[in-house]
Amino acid sequence: MTSARSPRVAAARRLAKRSFRSADRRFLAEGPQAVREALACTPDRVLEVLVTDELAGRLPELVGLARDARVPVMRVTADVLASVAQTVTPQGVLAVCGFVDVPLEQALSAGARLVAVLANVRDPGNAGTVLRAADAAGADAVVLTDASVDVYNGKCVRATAGSLFHLPVVAGAPAAAAFDALRAAGLRVVAADGKGRDLDLADRDGDLAGPTAWVFGNEAWGLPDALLDMSDDVLAVPIHGRAESLNLATAAAVCLYASARAQRALPAPPSGH
Numbered sequence: 001m002t003s004a005r006s007p008r009v010a011a012a013r014r015l016a017k018r019s020f021r022s023a024d025r026r027f028l029a030e031g032p033q034a035v036r037e038a039l040a041c042t043p044d045r046v047l048e049v050l051v052t053d054e055l056a057g058r059l060p061e062l063v064g065l066a067r068d069a070r071v072p073v074m075r076v077t078a079d080v081l082a083s084v085a086q087t088v089t090p091q092g093v094l095a096v097c098g099f100v101d102v103p104l105e106q107a108l109s110a111g112a113r114l115v116a117v118l119a120n121v122r123d124p125g126n127a128g129t130v131l132r133a134a135d136a137a138g139a140d141a142v143v144l145t146d147a148s149v150d151v152y153n154g155k156c157v158r159a160t161a162g163s164l165f166h167l168p169v170v171a172g173a174p175a176a177a178a179f180d181a182l183r184a185a186g187l188r189v190v191a192a193d194g195k196g197r198d199l200d201l202a203d204r205d206g207d208l209a210g211p212t213a214w215v216f217g218n219e220a221w222g223l224p225d226a227l228l229d230m231s232d233d234v235l236a237v238p239i240h241g242r243a244e245s246l247n248l249a250t251a252a253a254v255c256l257y258a259s260a261r262a263q264r265a266l267p268a269p270p271s272g273h
Contacts, residue, residue, distance in 0.1 A: 008074065012050065012096050013084045018150050025099045027152035028084070029164075031091040032059055035066075037162030038095050043069035045165075048096040050074050052081055055092025062093065071095075086154035100165060101151065104143065104178060107168035108185040112140035114259055115187060115213040116252065119175050119227055121148045126219060128159025129249035135163035137256035138264075143170040143178050143213075179230050182213040188232045191215045192255050193223050194245065196234030199258060207233070208262035214255050219248040 014020040015028050026047065029038050032055070038046050039062075049066045053075060056063050066073050081090050108115075116134040121127045127149045131142050144151050151157075151171050157164055170178075179189050190212055202208060215231060217223030228234055237251050246254070 006080075008048070009050075009076070009080055009084060012048070012094075015096070016086055016154065018153070021150070021152050027097055027099065027157065028086065028094050028154060029097050029157055030085055030087060030094040030154065031158065032062060032093055033162050034157065034160075034164075035093050035095045036062055037165045038097055039065045039069055039071065041165040042097075042100055043071065045098045045100050046071045046095050047098060048072045048074060049093065050076050050081055050084065050096070051093040052076060052078050054078070059093075087158070099152065099171075101169050101171040104170045104173050104181050107141040107143070107170050108181060108187075110140070112185060112187065113211040113263055114139045114256065115141045115143060115182060116256060117143045117145065117178060117182070117189075117213055117215040118148045119145045119215055119223060120218045121216060121248065122218060123248075124149045124153040124156035125159045126248045127151065127153075128156040128161075128164075130216060130252045131156075131160045131169070132163040133249060133253040134256055135160075135166050137253070137260040139167060139256060139260075141168040141170065143173055143182075145175045145178060146172045147175070175227060176230065179213075183232075185211075187211040187213040189213045189215060189230070190255075191217075191223055191228050191231035191234045192237070192251060193217065193228060193234050194236050195228075196236040199235045199237050199255065202233070202235050203258055203262060206262075208259045209265070210263075212259045212263075214252070214259065216248060216252050216255075 021027050116139050118127055134142050182189055237254050
């Protein structure tokens with residue numbers, strides 16, 4: 001494909017805008033890592049792959065993965081791909097995917113023990129990085145409230161580095177309804193906020209060993225008081241040095257890994273061993 005005016009190319013290009021993504025229920029996954037994970041984990045959601053000859057020559061297994069999944073592969077010039085891609089330096093491949101989010105009830109139906117909730121998180125890079133950290137920590141689901149960024153924003157999708165396709169993601173859930181559903185599923189709702197009690201002390205007291213839903217707020221102004229009041233507990237990552245604070249994604253990783261470690265702790269060996 002050499003023309004950026006092709007209807008298929010134009011249909012992909014319009015997905016840069018949220019209104020068109022919502023109308024079509026489609027989004028773009030850019031780069032070899034994202035496309036590979038989409039094809040490996042959710043092949044039924046991948047509708048089409050656009051790839052340059054140069055990238056296809058370097059990564060023939062990626063094209064093979066698409067063909068094995070019976071996903072149409074369209075060879076395009078670098079200029080055509082650049083007209084669709086949302087990055088300054090496109091990586092030679094992108095996929096048009098159907099939305100992958102699931103209803104909240106479905107995400108919690110398998111006995112979730114660790115969930116990340118993004119409430120009022122507006123920065124797409126932060127949101128995507130928290131989703132990636134949740135995946136790495138072994139979380140069972142990620143919930144984005146209706147006051148948070150669109151999970152299908154191109155920057156957010158890229159920041160997940162493929163993790164968007166690894167675990168159940170809920171998009172646009174009202175916060176109060178989400179909190180109620182999490183509690184009904186047996187999780188304790190814990191807000192991460194600088195005004196809370198020390199995370200290390202909570203860990204020492206065994207408060208992180210049970211099923212937990214961590215709630216993370218906006219990096220600039222944190223969580224609103226209404227959500228703090230709705231939470232079962234409020235914990236703060238301790239600052240041992242002179243830094244004013246941690247950024248959202250780093251703090252989220254610390255909290256999620258603290259819970260993951262506590263939940264996976266091995267019982268102490270019998271005395272004498």
